[in-house]
Amino acid sequence: MIDPAVLPALHASHGGIWLREGGHTQGLAKGQAISRAAETPVLLLNAPLTGQRLGYPELNGLDLLELWAFLHPARFLVPTPKGLAAALGLPVPAAESDIPALLQSAAVAMLNRLAASDWAEHEGAWTAAQSLHRLRWAWSPLVAPRIPRPREAERWLFSKLPEWEEAQPRPAPRTVSLDESEVLARLDALTGVQAEPRPGQRAYAAAASAAFRPRAHRDQPNMLLAEAGTGIGKTLGYLAPASLWAGQAQGTVWVSTYTKALQRQLDRESLRLFPDPAMAARRVVVRKGRENYLCLLNLEDALQGGFSGRAAILAQLVARWAAFSKDGDMVGGDLPGWLPTLFRRNGSTALTDRRGECIYAGCPHYRKCFIERSARASADADIVIANHALVMINAARGRETGQRPQRIIFDEGHHLFDAADSTFSVALSGQEAIELRRWIMGPEGGSRGRRRGLAARLSDMASYDEEGGQAIRAAVDAAQALPADEWLKRVVAAEPFGPLEALFAAVRGTVYARAADAGEADAGYGLETELAEPDGALVEAAQEAALALDTLVKPLIRLARRLEAVIEDAPDWLDGPARARIEGAVASLGWRRDLIAAWLALLARIGGPADPDFVDWMTVDRVEGREYDIGIHRHWLDPTRPLAETVLKPAQGVIVTSATLKGGGEWDNAAARSGAVHLPHGADRFEAASPFDYPGRAEVLIVTDIKRGDIAALSGAYARLIEAAGGGTLGLFTAIRRLRAVHARIADRLARAGLPLYAQHVDPMDTGTLVDIFRDDPRASLLGTDALRDGVDVPGHSLRLVVMEGVPWSKPTVLHAARRLAGGGNAYDDRLIRARLAQAFGRLIRRAEDRGRFVILSAAMPSRLLTAFPPGTPVRRLTLDEAIIAVSSSPRDQSLGQPAALGHQGSESGLP
Numbered sequence: 001m002i003d004p005a006v007l008p009a010l011h012a013s014h015g016g017i018w019l020r021e022g023g024h025t026q027g028l029a030k031g032q033a034i035s036r037a038a039e040t041p042v043l044l045l046n047a048p049l050t051g052q053r054l055g056y057p058e059l060n061g062l063d064l065l066e067l068w069a070f071l072h073p074a075r076f077l078v079p080t081p082k083g084l085a086a087a088l089g090l091p092v093p094a095a096e097s098d099i100p101a102l103l104q105s106a107a108v109a110m111l112n113r114l115a116a117s118d119w120a121e122h123e124g125a126w127t128a129a130q131s132l133h134r135l136r137w138a139w140s141p142l143v144a145p146r147i148p149r150p151r152e153a154e155r156w157l158f159s160k161l162p163e164w165e166e167a168q169p170r171p172a173p174r175t176v177s178l179d180e181s182e183v184l185a186r187l188d189a190l191t192g193v194q195a196e197p198r199p200g201q202r203a204y205a206a207a208a209s210a211a212f213r214p215r216a217h218r219d220q221p222n223m224l225l226a227e228a229g230t231g232i233g234k235t236l237g238y239l240a241p242a243s244l245w246a247g248q249a250q251g252t253v254w255v256s257t258y259t260k261a262l263q264r265q266l267d268r269e270s271l272r273l274f275p276d277p278a279m280a281a282r283r284v285v286v287r288k289g290r291e292n293y294l295c296l297l298n299l300e301d302a303l304q305g306g307f308s309g310r311a312a313i314l315a316q317l318v319a320r321w322a323a324f325s326k327d328g329d330m331v332g333g334d335l336p337g338w339l340p341t342l343f344r345r346n347g348s349t350a351l352t353d354r355r356g357e358c359i360y361a362g363c364p365h366y367r368k369c370f371i372e373r374s375a376r377a378s379a380d381a382d383i384v385i386a387n388h389a390l391v392m393i394n395a396a397r398g399r400e401t402g403q404r405p406q407r408i409i410f411d412e413g414h415h416l417f418d419a420a421d422s423t424f425s426v427a428l429s430g431q432e433a434i435e436l437r438r439w440i441m442g443p444e445g446g447s448r449g450r451r452r453g454l455a456a457r458l459s460d461m462a463s464y465d466e467e468g469g470q471a472i473r474a475a476v477d478a479a480q481a482l483p484a485d486e487w488l489k490r491v492v493a494a495e496p497f498g499p500l501e502a503l504f505a506a507v508r509g510t511v512y513a514r515a516a517d518a519g520e521a522d523a524g525y526g527l528e529t530e531l532a533e534p535d536g537a538l539v540e541a542a543q544e545a546a547l548a549l550d551t552l553v554k555p556l557i558r559l560a561r562r563l564e565a566v567i568e569d570a571p572d573w574l575d576g577p578a579r580a581r582i583e584g585a586v587a588s589l590g591w592r593r594d595l596i597a598a599w600l601a602l603l604a605r606i607g608g609p610a611d612p613d614f615v616d617w618m619t620v621d622r623v624e625g626r627e628y629d630i631g632i633h634r635h636w637l638d639p640t641r642p643l644a645e646t647v648l649k650p651a652q653g654v655i656v657t658s659a660t661l662k663g664g665g666e667w668d669n670a671a672a673r674s675g676a677v678h679l680p681h682g683a684d685r686f687e688a689a690s691p692f693d694y695p696g697r698a699e700v701l702i703v704t705d706i707k708r709g710d711i712a713a714l715s716g717a718y719a720r721l722i723e724a725a726g727g728g729t730l731g732l733f734t735a736i737r738r739l740r741a742v743h744a745r746i747a748d749r750l751a752r753a754g755l756p757l758y759a760q761h762v763d764p765m766d767t768g769t770l771v772d773i774f775r776d777d778p779r780a781s782l783l784g785t786d787a788l789r790d791g792v793d794v795p796g797h798s799l800r801l802v803v804m805e806g807v808p809w810s811k812p813t814v815l816h817a818a819r820r821l822a823g824g825g826n827a828y829d830d831r832l833i834r835a836r837l838a839q840a841f842g843r844l845i846r847r848a849e850d851r852g853r854f855v856i857l858s859a860a861m862p863s864r865l866l867t868a869f870p871p872g873t874p875v876r877r878l879t880l881d882e883a884i885i886a887v888s889s890s891p892r893d894q895s896l897g898q899p900a901a902l903g904h905q906g907s908e909s910g911l912p
């Protein structure tokens, strides 16, 4: 058996490269490290990241993260040397040069666990190890001989997973009104007797209870807009009345979030509602879009030869995880976020049901399917934790599924506008159209996999019902007009095939002609232009494309009608599963019909009159000069109108809440961005200011001597500020290119000072993992863009400085220009920027004992935007040198926020 302690171990960071071999650790050059790793398998932690540090992305080796995923699937691990040491109970290395030795000890410790009798995840490991051996997994020679062969054959994953039970549909909830004293008693029970009194939270809970009253008017939910500053404790403030109502009325409350981080936090809070984990799992259910979950049929296909090479190894590790997962959620659930990136994302998306090809009851795993299980569990739950997009889709389609949300709490409510904007938008693009073609036609040419077209999914229907069979054949014929594989190449070469490809060629021509006039063509990223004054070629192409889509939609409508007729006739062969499958097909045909109808409306607009309710434009999507999609887009000028019609008006009670609901603006802004303005009686309002001592614990520094566009100066400022703070810095950018440029200039310098720097769009890791790493190491810093502005909840010392590269102005897109015009010009822009500043500032102080500084590297920060910050927060305008001195004193220096030296909001010192 190979002794892992003798294997060479490699560690590479921005600070250097170290190899341990034969009991000695030495620093070495990139070239030496690469050739050593090519000669012999080396132990390493996170091969893509190590490869990136070496400038050799294809680096392979014995990755300890893969071994962890095999050993403890579904167990959390921060994928850093420190995180690994903590998880295994090993000493945390004091210096980077000690890391290779840690990797060796960690390999020994993990391999020893394979034979341990108390290894919790041993079931299925022997069988998986045999399969991985056949796939030549690098760890196999070390892993397989150490796992004792089980006496009996192990149960395969698909027989091991539990089946969900079919349950009676839940009756409508009872009509009840909550008693305020009971709500407050429930709140006390949730917070615990020891908790300090929080008057803001009690007032919040009382206000939230009103949303659960019986509804008084048609088309008017009991609606509350509630702004509760950070630290009020709004989560338990709304869970108290929500859980009380759910119990008394026997109904379901949907709690909707925008970020996965809050979803996870809410899931943890559910244990306060139901301390028994089994009960909590039944009463509180996390629900996500189906594309998040593992599809067992896709997994089975991957395990049986559908995947090859590294993707097949990933499939084996995912199968190990599926057997221990809480809910089969692959994105933000208990599958480590870093696992798919170890495989360069090769294969992980093909394991979910992204393309809507589910065959429902026709699937052999239907009764064990994670997606079906979560949908069923949510029908009977007290609290369903979902996201804004899913709540909106369920509200829109809820009549069909019987799961229309009726009582909804939108937490992170300041994102409701954006979520509605994307949910109710339409895009006719090459990527969207080819997806439709695949859904109808199935695999073409040499493509592999289990994907089936419409004809194969409904073959029994085609043989039973002649008219239905004809409709399927007509749809497959008509789908030939949609773009096929390699469509983009043909379009770029001006050799489009079929009317849709011809349309995209015309769109591309117009975009390049007009966007180039605007001087944007060289930027290498997305290009767009308004859909106005189309030329003759575009109008003609749109008409041809519309004809083709019209020919396609007709047989789909006919087919849906035939399927409905079959359900009504109920022939002998239509047993329960067959019925469920046909109902599923009717629903998904309906969604495609709606999609094509929306495309047709969009095409009718080309050459026709503009609709003032919509903003239409055309795009060529590019990354670093490489095109990847072409399309026409339509967004509502005000997306809260469809939000009000489809989600708010049919609901009984709605709470929209956030720490920054007004976005540093006025209540009118909150009412407009939540859709309350479109309700006959508007919404009630509640406000509770944060109890935190912002004047004493936070400070805003506006650095006035960094010239705009000077990357060298910007990079130097970031490096010096991070050094002054000793790490713990969140750096926020509005452009990926600048983020990358700054990171490239400063990462090595900071690493040499023992200050690791991570970055979104640079490090090959998902955002959730980057935030986990940042949280775990107080000396680490993280650079990122929009998603980090308010998706990061890092309380304590790990986040003590936020640095924004400048004022977060909006990008001058067609959509933004239209909304700006309709929304009051500068005032509209100011509201958006204040909201972004308020969200970014909100990252800094998460608990009463936190303290920190917020730096904006821009002299152009207008004073009128400073109302974005909490009242009384000191604001100073100063030079970078002065800012460095200020930051060096934070946060250990208790004098942060000395009033004598600092001005205050609205009268800040150092004003030019």
Ligand code: SF4
Pocket (backbone or CB within 6 Å): 295, 296, 297, 298, 353, 357, 358, 359, 360, 361, 363, 364, 365, 366, 369, 370, 371, 372
């Ligand atoms: S029921 Fe659908 S989603 Fe579930 S495993 Fe089967 S094909 Fe996949």
